[in-house]
Amino acid sequence: MHDFIGRIAMRLRLLFNPGTGRRRAGDRLVVVPPPASWAETPPTPLPAHRSPYGLDEHFDGASTIAVRPYLAAHEQRLRRRELAMAVMGLDMPGPCWIHGMEVA
Template sequence: MLDLIRRSALWLRLLFTPGTGRRRAGVRLVVVPPPADWTETPPTALPAHRSPYGFDEHFDGAATIAVRPYLAAHEQRLRRRELAMAAMGLDMPGSYWIHGVEVA
């Protein structure tokens, strides 16, 4: 911890004293006012926003089958295991319909 007091004083001086402004001395911001007679046509208005929730259609939840993805994944895992075991010549108790094909 060499020169702790001097470093602290320098840090506080840099923190609390105003800058010199030397970096921006040559840069001047030039603001040009818009012309009095504007020649461009005004932009066209955007179409009215249509909310997807404002449709007049009513969906019947009872008409569709609710699929739980975790249950479908579990059933697919069981089917794949049964097929793998059948490929090795082992018979497993389970479903007799695998991928829409009746198996014996």
């Protein structure tokens, strides 16, 4: 930790002093036009759009059961609580079979 204060002062000077611009003085951006020998490539066509909404197939909503995940999680939580209470010997109102085990 030699010359700790000097190093801090140097870093602060580099941080807060404006730059001199010496690094960029010689660099100039040169724009070169593309050679005339390059040929324009024709754009490739996009594949056909395959949206499931544009299909002719009709889905029957009555053939599947709509499950609300928040309700299923709540029911599962209640069943687990009833099973835990039944293991401790407490009788809880609810179904007699929970997760395949007889509870009451």
